[in-house]
Amino acid sequence: xxxxxxxxxxxxxxxxxxxxxxxxxxxxxxxxxxxxxxxxxxxxxxxxxxxxxxxxxxxxxxxxxxxxxxxxxxxxxxxxxxxxxxxxxxxxxxxxxxxxxxxxxxxxxxxxxxxxxxxxxxxxxxxxxxxxxxxxxxxxxxxxxxxxxxxxxxxxxxxxxxxxxxxxxxxxxxxxxxxxxxxxxxxxxxxxxxxxxxxxxxxxxxxxxxxxxxxxxxxxxxxxxxxxxxxxxxxxxxxxxxxxxxxxxxxxxxxxxxxxxxxxxxxxxxxxxxxxxxxxxxxxxxxxxxxxxxxxxxxxxxxxxxxxxxxxx
Numbered sequence: 001x002x003x004x005x006x007x008x009x010x011x012x013x014x015x016x017x018x019x020x021x022x023x024x025x026x027x028x029x030x031x032x033x034x035x036x037x038x039x040x041x042x043x044x045x046x047x048x049x050x051x052x053x054x055x056x057x058x059x060x061x062x063x064x065x066x067x068x069x070x071x072x073x074x075x076x077x078x079x080x081x082x083x084x085x086x087x088x089x090x091x092x093x094x095x096x097x098x099x100x101x102x103x104x105x106x107x108x109x110x111x112x113x114x115x116x117x118x119x120x121x122x123x124x125x126x127x128x129x130x131x132x133x134x135x136x137x138x139x140x141x142x143x144x145x146x147x148x149x150x151x152x153x154x155x156x157x158x159x160x161x162x163x164x165x166x167x168x169x170x171x172x173x174x175x176x177x178x179x180x181x182x183x184x185x186x187x188x189x190x191x192x193x194x195x196x197x198x199x200x201x202x203x204x205x206x207x208x209x210x211x212x213x214x215x216x217x218x219x220x221x222x223x224x225x226x227x228x229x230x231x232x233x234x235x236x237x238x239x240x241x242x243x244x245x246x247x248x249x250x251x252x253x254x255x256x257x258x259x260x261x262x263x264x265x266x267x268x269x270x271x272x273x274x275x276x277x278x279x280x281x282x283x284x285x286x287x288x289x290x291x292x293x294x295x296x297x298x299x300x301x302x303x304x305x306x307x308x309x310x311x312x313x
Contacts, residue, residue, distance in 0.1 A: 005033045006057035006312070007230040008041075008066070010211035013052040017214055019043045025217045026054050029226050041066035042174065042203065043126055047088055050074075050200030051208040061310045062236055065280070065292065068174045069204035069239070070154065075195060077182040079164040082192040084138075085124040086179035090194070098164045098191045106166055109188045110156040113181055118148040122177055151176045165196065174203075205238045233289035233312055234282075240292070242282035250285040254313060259293075261303045280309070288312075 013022055019040050027038040037060045041053040050073075053066055080098040083090030121127040123138040127146060137144055154171040161167075166185075170178055179195035186193020201208050212229060234242075245253070249263055279297075283290040292310045 005030060005035050005227060005230060007059045007232045008062065008236045009054040009056060009226075009230050010206055010208075011052045011054055011217070012208050012211040012213045013044050013049055014214045015049050016046055018046050019052055022052055022214050022217070023054060025214070026056070026226075029218050030056065033227050039063060042071075042200075044200060045087065045089075045198070048198040048200065050198075051203055051206065051211055052200070052214075053203055053206065056230055058312050059230075059233060059236065061312065062233070065237055065240070066204065070171060070173055071176070071200060072202035073170045073172070073178050074159075074167070074199040074201055075170055075178050075182060076165055076167045076197045077186065077193045078196040079166065079186055079189060079191045079193045081164075081194055082183065082186070083194045085194075086122055086183045087195045088197075090124065094192055096191045099189070101161065101163065101189060103158050103161045106161060106185075106189065107156075107158045110158060110168065110185055112188065113184060114153045114156055116150065116152045119151045119177060119180055120148045121146050122180055125177065149175060153181065156181070164191075166193075169201075234284055234287060236289075237282060237292075240280055240282050242284050245283050245285055245290065247285070250283070250290055253283060253291050253308070254311060256308070256311065258308055259306050261306060264306060281306075 009026060011022055011026070013019065023038055023040050027035065030038065035057055037055075037057060039055045039060045041055055041063050044050065044052055055063060055066075080096050081092055082094040084093050085091075121134065123144075123146070124135045127134045129137060129144050129146060134144070134146060152173040153176065154173070155169075157169045159167045159169055170176075170181065172178070178198055182193050182195040199208075212226075218226060243264065245264075249259060253259060279295045281293045281295055283293060289312050291308055291312065294307045294309050296305045296307055
């Protein structure tokens with residue numbers, strides 16, 4: 001069909017669907033285009049809605065980079081009721097009266113959750129513990145302890161208060177569990193809480209308003225321009241700086257060659273300060289993504305050291 005099927009697809013997941021279910025629908029729809037792998041970057045629970053980034057073909061290699069980008073969520077918490085899963089799918093473990101609270105009071109308490117901090121993943125989560133999914137162990141009543149992770153909550157904005165419900169916008173790093181934040185905020189407010197609803201509004205530079213509703217994914221690609229909605233690899237990481245490399249270096253990199261810093265300096269648009277905030281750089285050639293390179297410093301070297309992380313053939 002003369003178009004690339006390697007890249008990402010923005011989907012607005014409906015409530016009740018699993019992320020894997022959406023992947024299966026997309027895989028079926030793109031089957032006629034000869035797509036190999038199809039995956040996603042960041043699970044949304046069935047009760048949650050919003051932006052789900054689907055990875056197509058070599059786009060699956062982008063998963064760790066997209067998943068690590070900051071996220072924006074619209075979340076509604078229900079004060080006064082705690083559940084074992086911290087969300088509406090669990091069993092109620094405790095109920096409490098809800099004190100009279102105004103938006104300013106709640107905002108002040110929520111501000112205490114902002115910043116770089118440690119967070120322990122929920123027991124009912126897809127995190128693995130000794131090779132097993134945590135939620136499967138939790139359902140069997142098996143006791144286990146998950147290690148905390150470093151996360152960053154960039155901001156929490158209280159949008160509305162209609163007690164016992166509080167709606168807020170959360171901007172956070174990838175890997176943050178909003179239901180854990182909801183439960184923690186409920187504890188701080190003295191009533192307990194669980195996450196009633198969750199909608200992912202954005203991931204990195206991508207927004208749900210530009211996504212295709214999951215109900216509109218066709219049963220097959222025939223007669224439907226689904227393939228035309230795929231964002232190519234070169235545009236899938238817009239926040240990462242890029243460097244156009246020459247033909248000879250590009251060919252060597254495709255075969256796994258580790259370039260030297262001096263070779264990068266020969267690129268026409270090299271300015272010595274290229275690199276994203278996380279120390280990564282995209283190699284592009286003729287408008288196509290060639291590789292993702294990490295730029296390492298130290299180790300006794302007088303200059304940065306490029307290291308290939310992913311190569312796209």
